[in-house]
Amino acid sequence: MMSGPMNEDIRQLLVLQDRDAKASRLEAEVESIDPEREKTRRDSLRAQQVVEQAKQDHMQLEVRRKDLENEAESKREQILKYSQQQLETKKNEEYQALAREIEHVRQAISELEDRELELMEEQEAFKAKLAEANRMAEESKASEARTLSEFDEREKNIEKELDELDDEREELVKTISKKTFAHYERLLDTKEGRVIVGVDHGSCGGCHMKLQTQEIVNAKSGREMVTCANCGRLIYYTREMVMADELD
Ligand SMILES: [Zn+2]
CATH class of the missing domain: 1.10.287.1490 (Helix Hairpins)
Known part of the structure; x- marks a missing residue:
């Protein structure tokens, strides 16, 4: 399958992150x-x-x-x-x-x-x-x-x-690649629930360190999972995500 600008793992991870945030609020x-x-x-x-x-x-x-x-x-x-x-x-x-x-x-x-x-x-x-x-x-x-x-x-x-x-989580997790999910789980506690973050003015939306141009290009393409070299968070490109939704 030709993956869109935003890969399916990112889409599901965002749902998972949202779900986990809700769960921790309830807890x-x-x-x-x-x-x-x-x-x-x-x-x-x-x-x-x-x-x-x-x-x-x-x-x-x-x-x-x-x-x-x-x-x-x-x-x-x-x-x-x-x-x-x-x-x-x-x-x-x-x-x-x-x-x-x-x-x-x-x-x-x-x-x-x-x-x-x-x-x-x-x-x-x-x-x-x-x-x-x-x-x-x-x-x-x-x-x-x-x-x-x-x-x-x-x-x-x-x-x-x-x-x-x-x-819900159990079902979601099944749809995410094991490697990506493991990465998410590893960071979940230390990053206070913000593991997958958007690109913010060319910087990581979590730690705000400048991203490499290649990392932004990769994040934009959505074909591979990009991680911030500084904090290890998973990076996705916000504007592409909106575009992809509009194209659906
Ligand atoms: Zn970062």
Whole structure:
């Protein structure tokens, strides 16, 4: 067969390179899903922790309030005791001293009750905070579940697409000469997916080193595979490729 300006290997290699680029984009996308999953889980966990903290803070207020209540209760008992002593004493002086003592304790009780009230108000304000934290936690839990299942779905779809691309590759590779394909495979990782490149103003489209005139002539003819003497990339002639397509 009289080969056209662009040989069939180049044509197939360009398809292969395009396919491989797509596959590596998809692989990178799959790899990005796990960190996103982790982030979603962390965000949700953080919202739960806010709730836990709010609950603990609320409980601590309750403990402090109970302490004050107990303290006030024991002071009330003290007053009862003093009152009893007042009834029992016959000395006026002692009676007055107990009365002063009782008044003193009463004042202490009143202060305790004030603090108790303050704490109750604080607790009341806290209820709204706790409710808000609960709402946020539930929301983020629901959004976590939704987001995670979206990630699963996306991952499944990409894996499927990658499988299809693998099948495509197998078929493509069969159409490319073994020598050319081996060259392509060898450079694929080191050249970041750009193994076959066009001539760019007389230079290699990959490394931008000037090509020999003969190399350009060869690339133009498309009858043999030209490689860049500097970087080893496979070279094809862009304008010829467009022409060939137009002539088809
Ligand atoms: Zn080069």
